[in-house]
Amino acid sequence: MSGYTLAELSRLLRERAISSTEIVKSCLERAERHNGALNCFISLFPEHALEQAKAADSIIAAGKAGPLTGIPVAHKDIFCTAGFKTSCASKMLDSFIAPYQATAMAKLDAAGTVMIGKTNMDEFAMGSSNENSFYGPVSNPWDTERVPGGSSGGSACAVSARIVPAATATDTGGSIRQPAALCGVTGLKPTYGRVSRYGMIAYASSLDQGGPIAQTAQDAAMLLGSMSGFDPKDATSADVRVDNYLDALNNDIRGLKIGVPREYFTPELEQPISDAVTAALSLLEQAGASVIDVELPHTDLSIPVYYVIASAECSSNLSRYDGVRFGHRCPEPKDINDLFCRSRGEGFGDEVKRRIMIGTYVLSEGYYDAYYLKAQRLRRVLRDEFRAALDLVDVIVTPTSPTTAFPLGSRIGDPVSMYLSDIFTVSVNLAGLPAISIPAGFSAGLPIGMQIIGNYFQEARLLNVAHQYQQMTDWHKRIPGGWQL
Amino acid sequence: MPIKKTQVREIAWLARLAIEDEAMAGYAKDMADILALVEQMQAVDTSAVEPLAHPLEIAAQLRPDSVNEENRREDFQQTAPQTRDGFYIVPRFVE
Structure with missing residues (x-):
């Protein structure tokens, strides 16, 4: 079966x-x-x-x-x-x-x-x-x-x-x-x-x-x-x-009409992935599609913008886990703040704590404008670049990830290198657009994904x-x- | 931008997160690395751009002011760590 x-x-x-x-x-x-x-x-x-x-x-x-x-x-x-x-x-x-x-x-x-x-x-x-x-x-x-x-x-x-x-x-x-x-x-x-x-x-x-x-x-x-x-x-x-x-x-x-943003074909992109996407584009051209260059010039800022906005929202959303109404409660709390702090300290793993703390930091007095508002302004810039590109083409085709599957343990000690795995995907969420990843080849026995991004509500x-x-x-x-x- | 352990302690307190002393240096380093990445945003002049809070810029939807949920206090309190007589129990904080 x-x-x-x-x-x-x-x-x-x-x-x-x-x-x-x-x-x-x-x-x-x-x-x-x-x-x-x-x-x-x-x-x-x-x-x-x-x-x-x-x-x-x-x-x-x-x-x-x-x-x-x-x-x-x-x-x-x-x-x-x-x-x-x-x-x-x-x-x-x-x-x-x-x-x-x-x-x-x-x-x-x-x-x-x-x-x-x-x-x-x-x-x-x-x-x-x-x-x-x-x-x-x-x-x-x-x-x-x-x-x-x-x-x-x-x-x-x-x-x-x-x-x-x-x-x-x-x-x-x-x-x-x-x-x-x-x-x-x-x-x-x-x-x-x-x-x-x-x-x-x-x-x-x-x-x-x-x-x-x-x-x-x-x-x-x-x-x-x-x-x-x-x-x-x-x-x-x-x-x-x-x-x-x-x-x-x-x-x-x-x-x-397929748009291809050259900004996505960076030196960090593994060559076999670049080759696979290029081959897929040729195949789509043979089927009658046309391929043109589009510009998404601020793509490199999507990771910083994402980690400010996502961390800010997570620090707020995850405040609900307080050890009172549901979820983990620490043993023998000595007062109410000890209950909150230890329940959350014990209940959350390292990455969740890191993001809550980054979010708390960027939302705190004196930093809000420099980080959170700045990220929201750049979010508009990124979204408008997608809108302009999608005025010219029906879909945008890119690699989904700059690398194929990496070894367990190889990036877990370095949050920033882990975050960069998402360089080709996060801007789509910031813009709110739909996108699909499909298999498009193999490199050394590991699958390669190709991303197709479309306009709002154009999942069909x-x-x-x-x-x-x-x-x-x-x-x-x-x-x-x-x-x- | 270096982050001091005292800053990590302050942020952890604001976020109500108990962090072990031994872990402070690691969080300080990770936060400094992440904030250095975030700093790249400052390279672009955005003074003429309005902030975008939400991708669809939709307005809140109104609904008729009518009852559409039943009271399920017992169900919801079944997942609570400690309750008594329908109340959530926490350590005494008002004398």
């Missing part, structure tokens, strides 16, 4: 060639067999999953199935799942059982998907390697000595190893696209406001956005269609019509271009060995 795409499983289920119970059992077996080596799951819910599968099988038998009925998925452990542990990979929430359901989860439940378990991640989604988890690092299925990327490393790993056909994830500065690139899978960060943030544990609220990780653009389109939509429970949810993403997949890309166009590319290539069909049994 391993290795089928979501679309193929959906067809087999509706043809009654297989049952949801059989698919889910097979997923659970692989998850249990390989989690010791990969560590991509924080929790597995076999009983619940088999109950959901049984219910899905009755719906299918009654002829009332939708395209996602009975499809197993894994959810990033950042989404609140009512009645189930929701840890955000933090000691702070190690014993937290969510009392309510995130909107994105409720929508996927309503569509008939089956929750296999919750995936590992960087603590509170802060990290680019999945090494900042209270539950230990996740391994890359292509080379277990290397990182899967982060922060949605568990979701990307589980899809890459074909343990599940698809998974949910979130992206604040690249956390869907960078792990998708490093694990050789397809990951879509929708436009800010496309997928409800209700019940998605907050890191940096003006940047956070949920989306799918899957094997193909078609599978991502199926999931996105179900996850998206206006939600009155999220004040920043966009009241914009959800397109039929599947209908657009087969649109002809003749005449498509991104999925269309990605799907057309996947019709001409088989990078997305390559599977790391050893995990399918």
